[in-house]
Amino acid sequence: MNVMNDLSADALRVRITQHLTYTLGKDKPNASLYDWRMAVSYSVRDLIIEPWFAATRKTYEAQGKRVYYLSLEFLIGRILGDAMMNLGLFQAVQDVLDGEGISLADVIEDEPDAALGNGGLGRLAACFLESMSTLACPAYGYGIRYEHGLFRQAFESGRQVEHPEDWLNQPHPWEFERPEARYTVPFKGHVSVVDGKSVWHPSETVFARAYDMPVVGWQGKWANTLRLWGAHPTELFDLEQFNSGDHTAAAAPEALARTLSRVLYPEDTTDSGKELRLKQEYFLTSAALQDILRRFLSEYDDFALLPDKVAIQMNDTHPALAGPELIRLLMDDHGLPWDAAKRIAEGCLNYTNHTLLPEALETWSTWLMGRVLPRHMQIIERVDKEHRAATKCAAELAIVKHDQVHMGTLAFVMASHVNGVSALHSDLMKETVFKGLNGLYPARIVNQTNGVTPRRWLRLSNPALSKVLTDTIGAGWESDLARLSDLGAHEDDRALRDAIGAAKRHNKVALSNWASDKLGVSLNPDAMFDVQIKRIHEYKRQLLNVFETIARWSAIRADPKANWTPRVKIFGGKAAPGYFVAKEIIHLINDVAKTVNNDPVVGDLLKVVYPANYNVSMAERLIPATDLSEQISTAGKEASGTGNMKFTMNGALTIGTLDGANVEIREHVGAENFFLFGMTASEVRARYLIADHAREAILASQTLQDILQMIVEGRFSPEETDRYNGLVDATWNHDPFLVASDFDSYLAAQAKVDDAFADTDHWNTLALRNIAGSGYFSSDRTIKGYMDEIWDTKSLL
């Protein structure tokens, strides 16, 4: 069903005008861009309501199993363009706005990003929601309605500074507030035993209030709900204190409650261990589970059916309190005995692991857990005792050890299925962090390689390439991405290769115009656009890329007349505010950019740009314009990556290590169409055993020695020559992510990239093969895997 079949452009114009008039209270001559955006958004939203209601009705009628995706992060980005595209309304809205003299592009740009996530993990959750709607898998996303999403990044003298993000400063047109859908979430206090039963007497409570967003799938055939919880006080106001003149104290309960959903923690792959974070995790989990049980009880009265009707997916360990909370609700609120409650909980729960980095594995001290959630601490102890008794496991494999609750172990023990997010990652889970648990619970670990939605990441963000695809292989690839392999048969068609190259150039020109507008730098669209955009983290090795940039700059200066392939190096990404080394790397990139871009000897042969505040919207702008995708993490450290998949779909070639999903991307696009370098995961493990691996590698590479020398001499920071002494010292003496050991291999691969790019038609052929091989990386394929192998759910279309 296409909504537009039933809706003429005239009818749409009437709807938009009505919202402008009656919802916004503006007449056209006075309407601002904001007013137009709101009017268009409400008009588009209206058209999602019917499929949304129909989906709910169908699920009730079919008595279908529902999926509940629990995630502390949903990195959604802008919504309007995506909704218009999925409803088939893009052209009609464009026509209406053209008629009013309003630019649709400006309207779309006016929307703030919904940035309720840090990076890959949160963006995965957003792609999954869209795919579950496209596949008509009955599902709810559950998250927190943070008032302030991920901080806005700015650079001051090359250093990252963080500003609060304020997306809810304006009304949010995509949500429905549900004052009636409200649960009490308890904290702290003590537990007593009454008639042999545990009774929790909490000393603090907050209300979780639901805010619903419809998530419409491709062609508007189905819409699921993203339900975000906002914290509200259970005691509104202390009137007595107010009347006695203490106005601040009177408002204290309200302020306290609201801190719970005030701000997203900006740590990515590190565990901050803060009390407020534990409370946020429990706030989401408890509200979600109370809601799930209420919905279940509206249809059924036997909790034994719960695992047949409910599948709960825990996105990382952040919602891992779902296990103890479900047991608590079933026992304490619904009177089930321990054994039944635990068995039912285990039947519903599944856990996705996202990282093997030890600093990311969540732990909470038993002291904090016992103080904030005393009843849950009891339940965790009992689950642990039974786990140890049943498996006779080593002390190492306990949930509680050395006064810490290990959330990964808790999630693992309580889940029916535990999944990794790429083939390599799932294998490494079995060999490393979860080796012991895998022995105790064999076959529990499964793999579901990540994917991304081709609607947002290809069709919406890259209309030029999308048209080439449809012209070549026909319509419909958007919901059947494996069909991109049909391109392979047209590889010898010179016109198609030229068209792919022309679409890329079109996008590069658009990006150059944006860069000249917003950043004041002029980029040559015929240069290679070489892009590394992702969180700044040592394991992702932006440092390796900066070192190569310095080597290239230095080599060009030494011989500017040689036959150089011109490059534009683009970096993007934020560092966690407390991550000192990552912030030094940002500073170095900006210092190198300043030096290189002002060097008249180098000119157009090399430019370095680092636009501030990388987010979903910036990714949508950069990825379609990329020639070379940098996926250069230390092998064994990146669980999957999803940025790598977006680039491949958009015809960028990858320079990468055998890490995460790079391994599978290379298999699907063909090894000869991928620039591989570096050690494998097992070579990395062996390398770490050599005590002075860094010094050894540096002494073997004159180029790397020269680069480090230039940095310590202050070539990029003449105003503060010792600025990077710490960074260089750490490279010589520690190099925890083996930048030095992989450097020469990376340099050699980059030289091959230069050669390949010099032959445009050859490069276009490689790009074609990358697009043709990218179909596997649709999140539709991933979600089908979860439905078949983890959730046991069926599509209702």
Ligand SMILES: *Cc1c(COP(=O)(O)O)cnc(C)c1O
């Ligand atoms: C896709 C995406 C990511 C994940 O990128 P990786 O390269 O896989 O780390 C992070 N942030 C944003 C905004 C994204 O769109």
